[in-house]
């Protein structure tokens with residue numbers, strides 16, 4: 001990929017703290033490849049306390065790398081006072097820029113009591129984010145109605161992003177009205193991207209974030225391979241194509257958005 005000098009992209013949602021990057025030197029190599037591709041900053045998200053700790057460690061070891069800390073809906077369990085204290089301690093660190101990823105996942109979790117626990121933990125972490133003055137990174141898979149209802153009722157004073165947005169344009173408009181950003185990644189480049197390209201064409205560019213969610217969902221032309229932060233450039237290029245603007249303009253705008261939301 002040529003012409004990287006003028007480009008400054010942020011991979012706003014990635015997981016170099018995933019086991020797929022656990023090999024010796026793999027994290028540093030992925031960060032170096034990202035920087036070579038113009039991806040100058042990235043945010044690793046936590047799924048559990050252990051992966052949040054790893055995200056914090058990686059952020060402390062690498063310039064331009066930040067961390068989200070939180071409990072993913074698939075990992076939902078009742079949070080103790082000690083868990084809250086740990087999240088608050090991380091939140092005080094300059095490298096920690098959000099509570100995430102948090103939210104609801106009804107695709108993998110069909111059991112109603114477990115879904116109720118997800119909602120409880122989601123609301124609890126929204127509350128924590130408000131108290132800690134941090135934005136949130138939200139995972140919403142096949143739970144758009146409940147996610148929206150919770151944000152409308154419990155999201156006052158909390159800023160954030162619907163990461164890997166997969167809902168309708170109508171729901172997108174409702175999230176945008178609440179002041180939330182929408183994050184897009186690999187699926188935008190897939191042939192069966194469904195409604196997402198139309199949403200990206202119509203939505204205000206000042207509310208769009210680009211991300212990879214690596215190591216999963218690598219964008220075309222890397223689809224099927226292990227995803228990594230450098231590939232956020234393919235997502236940004238797809239946004240540029242859909243909007244009929246330059247990659248440089250997408251980079252400038254989405255990077256400004258990332259800086260505004262995450263104060264990085």
Ligand code: NI
Pocket residue numbers: 013014015045101213
């Ligand atoms: Ni993720």
